[in-house]
Amino acid sequence: MSWAILCESSDLAVQCLAAGQAIGLSVTTAVSEATELRADAQKQLARGVPTALVFLTDPSLDDLVELSHAARESAQPVAICLPSHGAASSIASSAS
Numbered sequence: 001m002s003w004a005i006l007c008e009s010s011d012l013a014v015q016c017l018a019a020g021q022a023i024g025l026s027v028t029t030a031v032s033e034a035t036e037l038r039a040d041a042q043k044q045l046a047r048g049v050p051t052a053l054v055f056l057t058d059p060s061l062d063d064l065v066e067l068s069h070a071a072r073e074s075a076q077p078v079a080i081c082l083p084s085h086g087a088a089s090s091i092a093s094s095a096s
Helices: 010-022 034-046 061-074 085-095
Strands: 002-007 026-031 051-054 078-081
Touching: 002 010, 002 034, 010 026, 010 051, 034 051, 034 061, 061 078
Parallel strands: 002 026, 002 051, 051 078
Antiparallel strands: none
């Protein structure tokens, strides 16, 4: 099973790809704007692809509810990652 991992920064995408490879998990990574993560995840789920999202900013409750509906409808898992605020600040500043 191959996972799609959608990230808010290219640094996170590279780290997720390396982590997936290290444990033998087949992954593809992509960078999406924060405002597009939910829509991009819904597209992946509709294609039947297990999807993970790595947010630098807290997702809205609406985003979480819509993602849960999309996951249920597609019968695919969705994983959410929220790096700690300290780590997120460090990643965001290194990406700038």
